Amino acid sequence: MWLERFRRRYKRRYTRPTASHKVLKYSGAVFALLLLGFGTYVYWFSVARLEPEAKIYVVAPGTSLKAFARQLRNEKVLPDANTLVWIAYLKGQSRELKTGEYRFRKGITALEILEQVMAGRVVEYPLTIAEGWTFKQTLEALAAAPKLTHILQGLKPKQIMASLGYPTMHPEGRFYPDTYYYSAGMSDLIILQRAFQKMEKVLEEEWNGRQGDLPIKTRDEALTLASIVEKETGKAEERALIAGVFVRRLRIGMKLQTDPTVIYGIGDRFNGNLTIKDLRTPSAYNTYVIKGLPPTPIAMPGRHALHAALNPEDTRALYFVSRGDGSHEFSETYEQHNRAVTKYQLKGRPKTEAPVKPVAASGKAVRATP
Numbered sequence: 001m002w003l004e005r006f007r008r009r010y011k012r013r014y015t016r017p018t019a020s021h022k023v024l025k026y027s028g029a030v031f032a033l034l035l036l037g038f039g040t041y042v043y044w045f046s047v048a049r050l051e052p053e054a055k056i057y058v059v060a061p062g063t064s065l066k067a068f069a070r071q072l073r074n075e076k077v078l079p080d081a082n083t084l085v086w087i088a089y090l091k092g093q094s095r096e097l098k099t100g101e102y103r104f105r106k107g108i109t110a111l112e113i114l115e116q117v118m119a120g121r122v123v124e125y126p127l128t129i130a131e132g133w134t135f136k137q138t139l140e141a142l143a144a145a146p147k148l149t150h151i152l153q154g155l156k157p158k159q160i161m162a163s164l165g166y167p168t169m170h171p172e173g174r175f176y177p178d179t180y181y182y183s184a185g186m187s188d189l190i191i192l193q194r195a196f197q198k199m200e201k202v203l204e205e206e207w208n209g210r211q212g213d214l215p216i217k218t219r220d221e222a223l224t225l226a227s228i229v230e231k232e233t234g235k236a237e238e239r240a241l242i243a244g245v246f247v248r249r250l251r252i253g254m255k256l257q258t259d260p261t262v263i264y265g266i267g268d269r270f271n272g273n274l275t276i277k278d279l280r281t282p283s284a285y286n287t288y289v290i291k292g293l294p295p296t297p298i299a300m301p302g303r304h305a306l307h308a309a310l311n312p313e314d315t316r317a318l319y320f321v322s323r324g325d326g327s328h329e330f331s332e333t334y335e336q337h338n339r340a341v342t343k344y345q346l347k348g349r350p351k352t353e354a355p356v357k358p359v360a361a362s363g364k365a366v367r368a369t370p
Contacts (some may be wrong), residue, residue: 173297227297
């Protein structure tokens with residue numbers, strides 16, 4: 001009896017699974033498998049090594065991530081577009097696309113592409129301002145940079161300096177020679193701002209580390225002397241000695257008599273032949289005529305030239321002449337200097353054989369014109 005009662009009670013509790021129950025059960029399993037498959041695909045999509053072409057991919061202003069993903073799919077960089085958009089949405093980055101030019105390396109992953117365009121790590125182009133360049137040469141280099149936005153063209157130097165916030169400052173020597181990097185569309189004024197700020201910083205650092213008791217009383221004078229040193233030699237080991245010659249001349253009130261200042265004063269009229277007439281023609285930059293430094297720098301000096309001008313070598317030399325190999329012969333007296341000019345500039349010929357005048361400081365031979 002009791003066994004019969006147990007069977008009846010169990011039968012009431014147990015219900016056979018219906019068709020709907022089976023559908024739900026199998027649907028759940030299928031969904032789990034789909035979810036697993038999707039997760040696996042997303043993981044593979046995120047870490048798979050891609051092979052983009054060595055070219056520029058442009059994200060134009062207003063481009064959505066979805067449009068950019070389609071572009072990459074069409075160019076066979078990505079296997080599909082939607083997955084990248086879903087990943088960005090899950091990471092909360094779908095609205096953070098940065099415009100610009102991008103280059104993707106071989107072996108990059110889709111996730112790395114996403115991170116790169118979100119961070120705005122765009123292609124950068126180099127622009128070099130060389131040591132010893134003039135302001136005019138610097139502007140020419142900026143104008144020749146094809147990816148810059150050119151807003152300086154047609155502006156006069158005073159207008160350019162006014163744009164930088166220094167309307168009364170002469171631009172020569174004020175921009176630090178270095179390589180600067182810019183992205184497509186950046187303005188040329190931004191490059192100048194960077195170069196100006198760096199020169200101010202370097203000049204301040206070198207000024208604070210200068211020797212005591214120099215005849216250089218201001219930062220502007222230091223910049224001017226450094227620009228002359230920069231133009232006189234490309235030999236690093238000679239800069240401090242050449243600066244020492246000029247500093248000694250300034251101390252005793254002797255004219256600097258340096259050719260680069262004369263050439264700078266001649267400007268575009270200089271044809272490569274510095275004559276006796278040029279040396280005798282008065283100008284603010286003719287250091288054969290004026291005493292002391294010219295009114296402004298004559299070029300963009302680098303840090304080494306600045307350091308040499310403010311930390312010159314202690315020397316008794318007052319003259320130097322080019323040996324013709326980039327180095328110079330230094331002399332203490334005018335007689336020694338004349339012998340050096342005969343040896344290195346006149347190749348041993350007596351001075352009477354050619355109407356040549358030795359230059360006092362730089363010692364370059366200057367042929368008189370009829």
